[in-house]
Amino acid sequence: MSRITALVCAAFAPGGQYQNYFKAYTSSLGYNVSTADVFGCAGSLASNAALCGALNRHVAQLPQAQWGDTSKFYQSAPANYYARFWHNRAVGGKAYGFPYDDAANQSSYIALNNPQYMLIAAGW
Incomplete structure (x- = not known):
């Protein structure tokens, strides 16, 4: 982990x-959870x-x-803007910015049964 990340x-x-950071938001919804618990699920x-x-x-x-409507994600604070950063820069908007980021089908993870081939292209 870099010094800045730490x-x-x-x-x-x-x-x-x-x-x-998340206290007022989570409390307004009736949840008693810490900011660390939100970021870490x-x-x-x-x-x-x-x-x-x-x-x-x-x-x-x-x-x-x-909750799964991506057009509504990260529109107001507080939010996990670290995760938004990666989603905005990822192929197809799929990234894994926090635990359970795969909720609402947002993970970049791909699993296939009996694949016949895989084609990968990268470019800038």
């Missing part, structure tokens, strides 16, 4: 400058991938049927 992570951890969020994804993307206030 400093950013520490800032959002308990005792850090931004430890309450830990604690009570460890068994609820859809909710953790919705909190990271700032769509948990919407009806659950809209």
Whole structure:
């Protein structure tokens, strides 16, 4: 982990400058979870991938049927803008910016049964 990444992570951890980044948002929705738990999908969020994804993307206030609507992701703070950064730069918008980022089919992970070939092209 780079020194900058470590400093950013520490800032959002308990005792850090931004430890309450998600507090008002999660509390307004009736969830008592820490910012670290939201970013890490830990604690009570460890068994609820859809909710953790919705909190990271700032769509948990919407009806659950809209939690997978990518046009609504990251429109307001607080949100996991680190994850948004990677999604904005990834092929097809698929990236893995936080645990359970595959909720709402956002992961870049691909699994196939009995593949016959694979073609990969990269360019700039």
